[in-house]
Amino acid sequence: MEKVFSQHFSEADYVSLSTAVSTAYKIVEYWYKVNPSFSNTPTGHDLRPLLINFFVGDQLMKINSPGFSHEFQKNAARNCSHVRLYKGYATITAHFLGGNRTRNRPRSAIYRALLSASNHDIFESDEGDLEYSNQHLYCHLCYAGLTKAKFIILAIPHHSQENIIGKSLVLPNIEANQEKVEDIIEQLDVRVRGLFDEKPSHRAEPTTEIEEIVEKLDFGIRGINNEGQNNKEKGC
Numbered sequence: 001m002e003k004v005f006s007q008h009f010s011e012a013d014y015v016s017l018s019t020a021v022s023t024a025y026k027i028v029e030y031w032y033k034v035n036p037s038f039s040n041t042p043t044g045h046d047l048r049p050l051l052i053n054f055f056v057g058d059q060l061m062k063i064n065s066p067g068f069s070h071e072f073q074k075n076a077a078r079n080c081s082h083v084r085l086y087k088g089y090a091t092i093t094a095h096f097l098g099g100n101r102t103r104n105r106p107r108s109a110i111y112r113a114l115l116s117a118s119n120h121d122i123f124e125s126d127e128g129d130l131e132y133s134n135q136h137l138y139c140h141l142c143y144a145g146l147t148k149a150k151f152i153i154l155a156i157p158h159h160s161q162e163n164i165i166g167k168s169l170v171l172p173n174i175e176a177n178q179e180k181v182e183d184i185i186e187q188l189d190v191r192v193r194g195l196f197d198e199k200p201s202h203r204a205e206p207t208t209e210i211e212e213i214v215e216k217l218d219f220g221i222r223g224i225n226n227e228g229q230n231n232k233e234k235g236c
Contacts, residue, residue, distance in 0.1 A: 004122070005154060005169050008090035008137055014154075016065045017092075018171040021143050021152050024055035026176035027184055029147055048146055049096050056094050056143070057083040076110035090137045091115055092154075101144040101151075108161040120159040142168070149173075 028051045031038065038044035060083055061070045067088055072081045085092040093115070095106035106112075118136040140155045155168040 002169065004137070004156065004166075005139075008088055009154075013065060013068075013087060014169075014171050015174055016063045016068070017060075017141060017154070018152050018174040019176070020059035020063055021056055021094075021141070021149050022174050023176040023181060023184075024052060024059045025145070025148050026178075026181045027055050028052050030181065030185055049099070052146075053094070053096050056096075060085050060092075060094060060141075073111065082111070085141075089135045090139060091118075092139045092141050094141045094143070097142050097144040099144065099146040105155065105157065105164055106140055106142065112157075112161065116157050116159050116161045118159075119156060119165065122156060122159075122165050140164075 028048060031051065032044075032048065033039070035044075038047065063085070069086045071084050071086075073084050074081055082093060085094075093106075093112065097103045097106070115138040118138050122137075138157065140157055141152070142155055143149045143152045145151075152171040152173070153168040154171065156165045157163075158165050
């Protein structure tokens with residue numbers, strides 16, 4: 001199985017993919033830490049997988065390793081956009097498998113049918129080896145867990161999307177770079193504060209309930225930045 005993956009990916013590529021996922025989880029963890037409206041309510045809890053998926057896609061798009069590129073594609077219903085990551089002749093889509101890995105593979109989807117069809121010539125032999133002749137490869141980047149990734153794997157879907165071919169490749173568990181996470185949070189802080197910069201008086205006395213909510217989010221994000229700065233000064 002590793003032979004198939006190694007034709008398209010290097011060890012550095014595996015690190016880049018794993019780092020993107022672990023960084024996304026760390027960002028979401030920080031967000032919930034300082035925003036009780038998200039962490040202490042059922043509806044806020046339900047949003048966590050969506051935020052994880054959003055930031056995973058965001059971090060995958062920011063991979064600057066040689067050969068990687070990306071694009072957005074709509075699903076069949078045209079009501080949701082997904083990131084497709086490319087490396088040479090390989091295509092990757094990312095998938096959340098639940099907080100406790102409630103699924104063993106991503107659900108079948110019409111918009112991924114053509115991608116899966118590119119794996120039509122990959123077969124598992126009686127000895128367990130994969131017969132592989134096509135230069136194109138489609139992979140699932142799968143992850144599970146709510147507060148941190150319990151695992152990160154690359155899997156090759158059968159062309160029918162009904163199962164996974166062979167053994168999945170477990171990616172190394174890479175710790176997210178704390179400074180990078182803080183930089184991303186700081187960028188979010190600037191964007192939120194920018195909502196009020198056009199009307200400075202709103203920051204002193206928010207005039208609407210919406211502005212008050214955004215103000216609280218702003219302070220929550222800035223609280224993360226202040227905590228991170230204090231840790232840096234302490235040498236943590």
